[in-house]
Amino acid sequence: MRSLLAALLLGTCASVQAAPLYFAGETAGVGDPNPFYEDGTYSVFYLQNQGRHPWFMSQSSDLGEWSQPVETVPVGEAGAPDYWTGSGSVIADPKGGYRLYYTGHDPEGRPKEVTMEARSATLAGPWTKIPETTFAGLPSYDEWDFRDPFVFWNEDADAWWMLLTTRHDGKAAIGLYTSPDLGQWAAADPIYAEESPLNLEVPDLFSEGDDWFLLYSDQRDNARQVRYLTAETSVGPYAYGAYDALDGRGFYAGKSAGTGDERLLFGWVAHKNLRKDAMNLVWGGDLIMHALKRADDGALAVSLPKGLANQFDTARVTLSPENLEIGTPETALRARAALSVEPGTRFGLSFTATNSGRVSTLEIDTTKGEAAFLYNGDPSGAPRVAFPPSADGAYTLDLVIDPDLGLGVLYINDFRALSFRYYRVGATTVSLFADDGFATLDGTVSLRSTDRTEEKPNG
Secondary structure (H helix, E strand, O other), X not given: OHHHHHHHHHXXXXXXXXXXXXXXXXXXXXXXXXXXXXXXXXXXXEEEOOOOOOEEEEEEOOOOOOOOOEEEEOOOOOOOOOOEEEEEEEEEOOOOOEEEEEEEEOOOOOOOEEEEEEEEOOOOOOOEEOHHHOEOOOOOOOOOOEEEEEEEEEOOOXXXXXXXXXXXOOEEEEEEEEEXXXXXXXXXXXXXXXXXXXXXXXXXXXXXXXXXXXXXXXXXXXXXXEEEEEEOOOOOOOEOOOOOEOOOOOEEEEEEEOOHHHOEEEEEEEEEHHHOOOOOEEEEEEEEEEEEEEOOOOOEEEEOOHHHHOOOOEEEEEEEOOEOEEEOOOOOEEEEEEEEOOOOOEEEEEEEEOOOOOEEEEEEEOOOOEEEEEHHHOOOOOOEEEOOOOOOOEEEEEEEEEOOOOEEEEEEOOOEEEEEEOOOHXXXXXXXXXXXXXXXXXXXXXXXXXXXXXXEEOO
């Protein structure tokens, strides 16, 4: 009390100087990201999570520093086909400069959605819209759902490909158009389609090793996850494998950029209605990223990107069977642990609220092979992700918490992620737990040396 009084009299107080771990250039968060990678820099074009979703862009080469966002594609005037703008992609133009393909959306128009284009000499713009290249889905595809153009050069096909979220013969489809020169686009049969009342959004396609990977975000509420299919060739046929969801329902609109070890999967951790922890998830959120790679068995795996992991350079505490407390995440925090439990044991992380004592849990069910984040123990609408249970009970957990943005991500065996929203996570005590105890546990809790406590003038 005496030291606090002295600080007040001196007009100073101790304050934590910290920055969010993830991109924080938009107060309202972001909509769909559309990343582009070139020369070691990730240029993340994204829909602004306000208004009619104009396109903005921010760049980073290390995931620690982000450039000031700039507007790249503004929305159109009333009656324009791009009165609202939607997701798409950016490519380097073989003739120089860049091309940006995006969705034009007019709720009163017919067609309601079209593919549009803008061009620029530089990624930062200015971007010029090219209205004469606009086209709609009819007669091959739908006039209502026709969005998210993803364009890339397909060496196997010796052509430019454009994938789209659309409908075909009453099915949810990932449509395909081809072009030899980015001039005229010709419709082809869908690259993939399935029975669904809703859509397969923001498609992404790339090859690694001997496989092709087709990613999309599932619009269905009971399966609202970023999922993927594989094929031996770019034309397919594409099929789901085991554990086809990369993250839970808290992470959406995943799109990748980069190649090999540099490929990152960008998406948003959904906000909640009224920014209240007890409310439902809504569209749009905070931009995060996973490292995305092909594992030795041919499956896709996600893990913490090196650019984020390298920021945690200061050890705070060692975890062991005798010390399970990670602590209070007053600033960004990372906890990585190798552990083992008896197969079938439920274990995970508990978040005990400082004020109320209420406990939220991130539970790992090794019988079902499922992880879930239960806010205040409530299973309804909980983010969940499936993973392969370990036969010998050995697991590696990698937890990152960003209290400034109010979110966290848990990586399980550097294979699957579970992203979760918890606005008041910075006012909790985080601990490990296991119903039958840990057979072994060896871990470290780390902070960033750039987050420090110092004396600051009051007011």
